Amino acid sequence: MKKILIVDDHFIVRSGMSLLLENEIDGIQVFGVNDFPEAITELEKSFFDLVILDINLPGGKKYYMIDDLRALQKDVKILIFSAHEEDIYAFRYIQAGANGYLNKLSQSDTIVKAVKAVLEVGKYISADILDKFISFSQNKKENRNPLEELTQREFEIAELLVKGYGNLEIANELDIKMTTVSTHKLNIFKKAQITNIIELSELFKKFTL
Secondary structure, three states: EEEEEEEOOOOHHHHHHHHHHHHOOEEEEEEEEOOOOHHHHHHHHHHOOOOOOOOOOOOOOOHHHHHHHHHOOOOEEEEEEEOOHHHHHHHHHHHHHOOOEEEOOOOHHHHHHHHEEEEEEOOOOOOOHHHHHHHHHHOOOOOOOOOHHHHHHHHHHHHHHHHOOHHHHHHHOOOOOHHHHHHHHHHHHHHHOOOOOHHHHHHHHHHHO
């Protein structure tokens, strides 16, 4: 019997996913929690084969949640289940160690397919995103996406800058020093070949919509 933990702060999502998966996949038990600290507690108590993880969670830390889960159970499979755009976020979360990325707007048969794939072969990525990754790698120079050059931390800070956060707010949000924020900001501008937040916002509009 394989055990699945759904981590999502919306009850309707957890209950709907649980019902769908238990009806369509034999030999599984599905559990759900509301936030990331609860997920940590569950993994401390019990073994899970798969964690289905939302990105924006109370107590969550985006990409770093993957490392925290693996620190407790190094072989646990992690499927990101998010409403964020696959084009940019799928690649980053897979780079961070996730076994797959699934959009919340996916059809029920796609959801079942993704969960089965991760449980059985250890990975899932949609055909659309795979095609885009292949196309990007084949035409890297012509279709350069500067956001792909950023580290996970730089991308996280860039997101906050675009949302209107100042250096102090970012430092408080990420629990880092203001000097660290300033250094990352300079690196972001250098890698993206821009000089201000307006240009950074334009890059996000171009490459994440």
